[in-house]
Amino acid sequence: MNPSASLATVGATFLDASIEIIPFFLLAIFLGALIEEFVSEKTIARFLTGTSPGTMVLASTVGAVLPLCTCGMVPLAVALRRRGSDLKHTFAFLTAGAAVSVPVLLLTWKVLGGWWAIVRFITSVIFGLVVGYASTRVLRGVAGRSAQPPAKPVDLTPIGGKNVVVSGSGTVPTAMTTATRSHPVKVVRRFWGQVKEFGPWVLVSLVLAAMVDGLVPRHWVHVLYGQKAVTGSLLAALTGVPFYFCSGAELPLVHELLAKGMGTGPAASMMLAVPIVNILTFGVVVKWLGAKGAIAYLAACAVAAMAIGSVMGMVPT
Numbered sequence: 001m002n003p004s005a006s007l008a009t010v011g012a013t014f015l016d017a018s019i020e021i022i023p024f025f026l027l028a029i030f031l032g033a034l035i036e037e038f039v040s041e042k043t044i045a046r047f048l049t050g051t052s053p054g055t056m057v058l059a060s061t062v063g064a065v066l067p068l069c070t071c072g073m074v075p076l077a078v079a080l081r082r083r084g085s086d087l088k089h090t091f092a093f094l095t096a097g098a099a100v101s102v103p104v105l106l107l108t109w110k111v112l113g114g115w116w117a118i119v120r121f122i123t124s125v126i127f128g129l130v131v132g133y134a135s136t137r138v139l140r141g142v143a144g145r146s147a148q149p150p151a152k153p154v155d156l157t158p159i160g161g162k163n164v165v166v167s168g169s170g171t172v173p174t175a176m177t178t179a180t181r182s183h184p185v186k187v188v189r190r191f192w193g194q195v196k197e198f199g200p201w202v203l204v205s206l207v208l209a210a211m212v213d214g215l216v217p218r219h220w221v222h223v224l225y226g227q228k229a230v231t232g233s234l235l236a237a238l239t240g241v242p243f244y245f246c247s248g249a250e251l252p253l254v255h256e257l258l259a260k261g262m263g264t265g266p267a268a269s270m271m272l273a274v275p276i277v278n279i280l281t282f283g284v285v286v287k288w289l290g291a292k293g294a295i296a297y298l299a300a301c302a303v304a305a306m307a308i309g310s311v312m313g314m315v316p317t
Helices: 003-038 041-047 053-065 070-083 087-099 102-112 114-138 140-146 174-179 183-215 218-223 230-237 251-259 264-273 279-312
Strands: 155-159 162-166
Touching: 003 070, 003 183, 041 053, 053 087, 053 114, 070 087, 070 183, 070 279, 087 114, 087 140, 087 264, 087 279, 102 114, 102 251, 114 140, 114 264, 114 279, 140 279, 230 264, 230 279, 251 264, 264 279
Parallel strands: none
Antiparallel strands: 155 162
8 A cells, every 4th residue: 555545545534533532522521511510519428439249230231331432431520529439449440431432332233133132231331340340459559549530720719809819729719609609501511621631631532543553454353353362352352552443333343254264252351351451542531531540441451351252252142
């Protein structure tokens, strides 16, 4: 492929991915701003904290049905975490949501059939639970960082003819409550703050993903998978690392590989992991968790997908 054709391919991939991802990314940030402003810490504490397996299943299931891509799920998970959700509930919600959604389930049904749609939903909820519980150990070192709100500029709010400092944390003296901004203004400020925090990383990651996706031949992955072996499931889980597959975009590749004899285990691993174990997700999550935390989280996702795929490979079909 000549350089001009390669550049055109990269540009087209970047444009297609941007059109697909950015609207959902902005929607998720807006929803996150609404959560931070209107959802009480008491509500978060009731449903997204504690040791009850029921709340973990709820967090993972809710994440699995939301119609958001990985880059949309991350800001939403950040908002929940900053509002009081604990580590395991936050990452169960994020991981299951990155793996699947209702539109993706419908697409899976169309491309692979109803059996695979059911398998995908169940394994995605389990995927969220496994990574959620693992996060209490894997991400223990970034627990405090992951709950910190972004730094906000100091406001000088005129009160009684004087400029009074209002802290970025949003806590203001009682005497100043009459001067606080309305809820819509606060939501807009939170929204814009998260756009500035995550937006550049999304754009950079989109460029990198488009370059790799356009320049690295995809047929290389076709010879890497075993049928039901653990190795095949692990390699399938790592397929998305050099590419970017938004959840559902991997289905044509999975369909082709299944037609060539790919086992159910590697296929399940691929569908679980590739929407989240990739350079685009790393570029967004690193801003939240730091490089070590992002690597640890994606490694936990890859191992969990491999384990679930290995078990799936033992199930007769």
